[in-house]
Amino acid sequence: xxxxxxxxxxxxxxxxxxxxLQCAQDMNHEYMxxxxxxxxxxxxxxxxxxxxxxxxxxxxxxGYNVSRSTTEDFPLRLLSAAPSQTSVYFCASSYFSAEVGExxxxxxxxxxxx
Amino acid sequence: AxxxxxxxxxxxxxxxxxxxxxxxxxxxxxxxxxxxxxSPGQGLQLLLKYFSGDTLVxxxxxxxxxxxxxxxxxxxxxxxxxxxxxxxxxCAVGEGADGLTFGxxxxxIIQP
Numbered sequence: 001x002x003x004x005x006x007x008x009x010x011x012x013x014x015x016x017x018x019x020x021l022q023c024a025q026d027m028n029h030e031y032m033x034x035x036x037x038x039x040x041x042x043x044x045x046x047x048x049x050x051x052x053x054x055x056x057x058x059x060x061x062x063g064y065n066v067s068r069s070t071t072e073d074f075p076l077r078l079l080s081a082a083p084s085q086t087s088v089y090f091c092a093s094s095y096f097s098a099e100v101g102e103x104x105x106x107x108x109x110x111x112x113x114x
Numbered sequence: 115a116x117x118x119x120x121x122x123x124x125x126x127x128x129x130x131x132x133x134x135x136x137x138x139x140x141x142x143x144x145x146x147x148x149x150x151x152x153s154p155g156q157g158l159q160l161l162l163k164y165f166s167g168d169t170l171v172x173x174x175x176x177x178x179x180x181x182x183x184x185x186x187x188x189x190x191x192x193x194x195x196x197x198x199x200x201x202x203x204x205c206a207v208g209e210g211a212d213g214l215t216f217g218x219x220x221x222x223i224i225q226p
Contacts, residue, residue: 033213042216105157
């Protein structure tokens with residue numbers, strides 16, 4: 001199993017550009033989520049999905065869009081990049097039940113917006 | 115709203131010494147608690163988790179944590195640290211579909 005994979009590892013954008021961060025998992029997990037990590041802030045939840053076709057907002061959703069057309073993939077779209085979106089982005093997945101299972105994290109995407 | 119506080123931003127420990135990283139949480143019900151470790155440039159790896167039952171939880175790499183409901187704490191401990199333990203440590207609380215709420219992290223430095 002590859003686990004949770006993320007592409008690209010690094011990306012530099014100019015303000016106003018759009019892009020998609022890719023996330024895929026091969027563990028048949030129902031639950032997938034996106035976090036951003038900023039210095040001194042820990043990780044903050046952007047969006048999450050409890051299954052194909054179902055997504056919802058987390059703590060910091062503004063400026064980001066997600067969709068979940070398959071169980072395996074959960075891409076994160078930046079519609080019009082801003083310098084405030086410079087961060088490290090982590091995708092995570094887990095089995096979903098009444099309790100939160102162990103979340104498996106991808107290696108991260110380091111994004112710089114100029 | 116749930117929240118997690120890690121009071122120590124940095125901790126320096128000598129190799130071979132014991133370690134305790136503090137975590138306090140605010141949560142309305144019985145929490146699901148986690149400790150994750152992040153090595154430089156890497157993703158997060160789960161060290162241990164508490165859902166219910168025994169309040170002393172054993173994890174990987176020789177770590178353990180104790181849940182104390184009366185103190186709203188879930189401190190991480192290790193009896194003897196190794197240089198490879200130098201990393202960022204995150205405490206997290208979560209339940210259901212709302213994802214995890216993370217503390218801001220504690221940066222562990224190991225002195226030779």
